[in-house]
Amino acid sequence: MADHGFCKALPDLVEQGLITAEQAERIRAHYAPTDDQRTGRQTLLFSVLGGLLIGLGVVLVVAHNWDDLGTTLQTVLAFLPMALGQVLCAWVLLKREASAGWREGSALFLSGAVAAAIALVAQIHHIPGDLARFLLTWSVLLLGVVYALRSFTTALLMLVLLTWYAGVDRFGEHVFGDRPWAY
Known part of the structure; x- marks a missing residue:
């Protein structure tokens, strides 16, 4: 289940240098809704x-x-x-x-x-x-x-x-x- 608040905070974390853009993408991919959740x-x-x-x-x-x-x-x-x-x-x-x-x-x-x-x-x-x-x-x-x-x-x-x-x-x-x- 995706935590939408957490995903919205990822760009701020990248700007602050806490995580890289690649890490942010991997986190988004990890928390993306699955096909089971969509159906x-x-x-x-x-x-x-x-x-x-x-x-x-x-x-x-x-x-x-x-x-x-x-x-x-x-x-x-x-x-x-x-x-x-x-x-x-x-x-x-x-x-x-x-x-x-x-x-x-x-x-x-x-x-x-x-x-x-x-x-x-x-x-x-x-x-x-x-x-x-x-x-x-x-x-x-x-x-x-x-x-x-x-x-x-x-x-x-x-x-x-x-x-x-x-x-x-x-x-x-x-x-x-x-x-x-x-x-």
Whole structure:
């Protein structure tokens, strides 16, 4: 990582005769940003997209075969993505904490897995509920993920969910009329 203040001071050090121009160039070259640092945003973007796609893919595979499974297996499968997400997040915190891409991607995967677990357990065991309670429960459970992984995208997701919850709580579930795709 380049220390921009230090690099700006190099011409003064050369003028004072403390270092030569050649040494200043070598120092600049040594502290120049690497290709890995330049492509950090691309890596972060693809990590976030990857986490979202993996989470959604797991939900789709399970949903396709859902009716053929027993209640016990359905419950285990409802919690499996969340358990895998927690293991992934623990690994990220232990081994890759400095990588924003790993933190964001694993946090989003866990966020999707939490939503799937809440919805699936409620469906399997016929737990009554409404959209407002689902959104609030999901948001509260994401709070730990936001703080543990310092995830910006999960914090943004949580804010969207809380805003959605506030709208549903204030105006009712049918704020969008009879358009089911609005949910």
